[in-house]
Amino acid sequence: MALDIQKIRAQFPVLHQEVNGKPLVYFDNGATSQKPQMVIDAITHYYSKENSNIHRGVHFLSQQATDKYEAAREATRRFINADSIEEIIITRGTTEAINLVASCLSKSLFKKGDEILISTIEHHSNIVPWQMACEQTGAVLKVIPVLDSGELDMDAYRDLLNEKTKLVAVNHISNALGTINPIEEMIPLAHAKGALVLIDGAQAVPHTKVDVQVLNADFYCFSAHKMYGPTGIGILHGKKEILEKMPPYHGGGEMIKEVKFEGSTYNDLPFKFEGGTPNIAGGIGLEAAIRFMEEVGVENIAKQEAELLAYATQKLKEVGGIRFVGEAKNKAGLVSFLMEGIHPYDAGTILDKLGIAIRTGHLCAQPVMARFDITGTMRASFAVYNTKEEIDVFIAAINRVKIMFG
Amino acid sequence: MTIQEIQLEIIDEFDMFDDWMQKYDYLIELSKDLPAIKEDLKVDDNLIKGCQSKVWLHASKNGDKVSFTADSDAIITKGIVALLVRVFDDQKAQDILENELHFIDAIGLKEHLSMTRSNGLVSMIKQMKFYAIAFSS
Ligand SMILES: Cc1ncc(COP(=O)(O)O)c(C=O)c1O
Numbered sequence: 001m002a003l004d005i006q007k008i009r010a011q012f013p014v015l016h017q018e019v020n021g022k023p024l025v026y027f028d029n030g031a032t033s034q035k036p037q038m039v040i041d042a043i044t045h046y047y048s049k050e051n052s053n054i055h056r057g058v059h060f061l062s063q064q065a066t067d068k069y070e071a072a073r074e075a076t077r078r079f080i081n082a083d084s085i086e087e088i089i090i091t092r093g094t095t096e097a098i099n100l101v102a103s104c105l106s107k108s109l110f111k112k113g114d115e116i117l118i119s120t121i122e123h124h125s126n127i128v129p130w131q132m133a134c135e136q137t138g139a140v141l142k143v144i145p146v147l148d149s150g151e152l153d154m155d156a157y158r159d160l161l162n163e164k165t166k167l168v169a170v171n172h173i174s175n176a177l178g179t180i181n182p183i184e185e186m187i188p189l190a191h192a193k194g195a196l197v198l199i200d201g202a203q204a205v206p207h208t209k210v211d212v213q214v215l216n217a218d219f220y221c222f223s224a225h226k227m228y229g230p231t232g233i234g235i236l237h238g239k240k241e242i243l244e245k246m247p248p249y250h251g252g253g254e255m256i257k258e259v260k261f262e263g264s265t266y267n268d269l270p271f272k273f274e275g276g277t278p279n280i281a282g283g284i285g286l287e288a289a290i291r292f293m294e295e296v297g298v299e300n301i302a303k304q305e306a307e308l309l310a311y312a313t314q315k316l317k318e319v320g321g322i323r324f325v326g327e328a329k330n331k332a333g334l335v336s337f338l339m340e341g342i343h344p345y346d347a348g349t350i351l352d353k354l355g356i357a358i359r360t361g362h363l364c365a366q367p368v369m370a371r372f373d374i375t376g377t378m379r380a381s382f383a384v385y386n387t388k389e390e391i392d393v394f395i396a397a398i399n400r401v402k403i404m405f406g
Numbered sequence: 407m408t409i410q411e412i413q414l415e416i417i418d419e420f421d422m423f424d425d426w427m428q429k430y431d432y433l434i435e436l437s438k439d440l441p442a443i444k445e446d447l448k449v450d451d452n453l454i455k456g457c458q459s460k461v462w463l464h465a466s467k468n469g470d471k472v473s474f475t476a477d478s479d480a481i482i483t484k485g486i487v488a489l490l491v492r493v494f495d496d497q498k499a500q501d502i503l504e505n506e507l508h509f510i511d512a513i514g515l516k517e518h519l520s521m522t523r524s525n526g527l528v529s530m531i532k533q534m535k536f537y538a539i540a541f542s543s
Contacts, residue, residue, distance in 0.1 A: 020426075344458065345458040345524075345525060346483075348458075353426050360458060361457055361458040362457070404430070404434065
């Protein structure tokens with residue numbers, strides 16, 4: 001069934017406005033997606049009618065808020081097909097999820113001389129926490145190289161894996177290049193060497209069906225705000241037996257069973273990793289975002305974005321003088337590119353004047369830029385509400401930039 | 407001309423433009439007219455790294471005045487750099503420190519300064535003032 005994109009667009013109030021006197025074309029979905037009315041309503045309703053702290057009050061509002069927040073956990077579990085809600089840790093986002101794992105494994109697993117393996121095409125938030133873990137423990141960071149196509153060098157990956165490798169941390173989809181990494185192949189290879197695997201799914205969950213049991217990674221994390229949900233909320237999925245062995249992260253309320261000055265005992269999963277009052281409205285917004293994605297259908301979203309990607313790539317090729325950065329065979333809905341002889345900052349400034357929002361610069365992935373010997377790119381990233389007509393407007397603007405600076 | 411007079415002159419020039427396109431075309435012109443910085447001054451010591459575009463700035467003392475030479479890798483940034491150099495170049499250190507820069511706002515290019523760090527311009531203005539302090543003591 002073909003999607004009725006206009007009907008979907010109608011659900012996103014932000015899209016219906018002018019920027020610099022032009023209809024907004026929002027192609028910065030890789031940074032954060034816009035929010036449908038049902039997500040906005042869920043948050044407004046919570047603060048208007050339901051606000052209360054959770055997991056503690058016996059009163060009506062507290063119980064209701066608790067039920068709703070926990071419904072978000074259950075919705076997430078179902079959405080990614082996790083085995084149990086004990087495996088669904090709610091965090092502030094991908095960054096916090098990765099830091100949680102890095103910090104807890106630094107206390108319990110990593111030793112001097114161990115190896116942590118990441119890739120060249122990681123977001124800074126899947127690099128820096130591991131560098132910090134290495135500093136603390138004496139473990140060594142190793143990096144999987146990337147081919148000119150933007151695909152990971154799988155031969156090098158196999159060679160890099162060894163008995164010292166304690167963890168492999170890679171993204172499912174690269175935010176800088178759009179590459180869909182072959183994690184189905186990578187995860188068992190790491191397991192065969194006894195290493196744990198963390199997958200940064202920040203760019204994947206908004207665009208593809210993720211089944212954590214099929215993937216079988218030890219940790220999988222993502223952010224709600226890139227999947228039509230609110231900011232400040234995200235998920236760490238971890239295998240129960242591994243989470244159980246890990247020490248807690250933040251100490252505080254919620255994460256304890258009993259506190260005595262002689263020593264405290266920690267709460268059961270998933271609460272052990274959730275110290276303090278959480279982002280309750282964010283959780284409720286995440287539940288609405290999952291409902292939105294399920295109503296539209298994740299397969300339909302993926303299909304729409306694939307069409308947009310193919311169309312944009314084709315049209316950009318016709319412009320001429322475009323260098324694509326990242327041309328993997330398996331690519332998700334974004335194009336990273338450069339215009340010959342034109343600085344991304346200049347192009348981005350003019351596109352902004354024409355009402356078009358794209359991302360320019362290093363995209364929080366400086367090592368990728370260094371690898372391709374550039375300082376930044378222009379990135380157009382798509383969501384289900386984008387249209388071919390918007391791409392036409394974008395291409396016309398690109399042509400204008402070319403004339404101005406060419 | 408004084409710093410104030412130059413600023414007013416720039417505002418007058420930009421007043422002639424009816425739309426932003428002409429403004430940006432003019433910035434592109436200005437970027438081309440900016441005397442090139444000497445290659446041996448285009449070094450890391452003179453580099454102001456914005457998140458997106460880079461600016462090179464060098465200053466020298468010329469009696470009680472300060473001379474500036476600058477460049478950028480992005481053309482729009484370079485156009486604005488050219489305006490900043492035009493305002494501050496060959497002025498007394500004391501005047502550089504005492505005068506407010508209001509023309510950027512007045513000609514509608516404020517967004518290039520508020521995108522803090524992204525293009526290096528905010529740091530460039532700071533750096534120009536630092537040079538003035540250094541040369542006036
Ligand atoms: C691949 C990838 N990983 C991690 C992140 C960080 O996500 P957040 O800032 O929501 O924690 C992003 C966001 O840009 C991303 O694209």
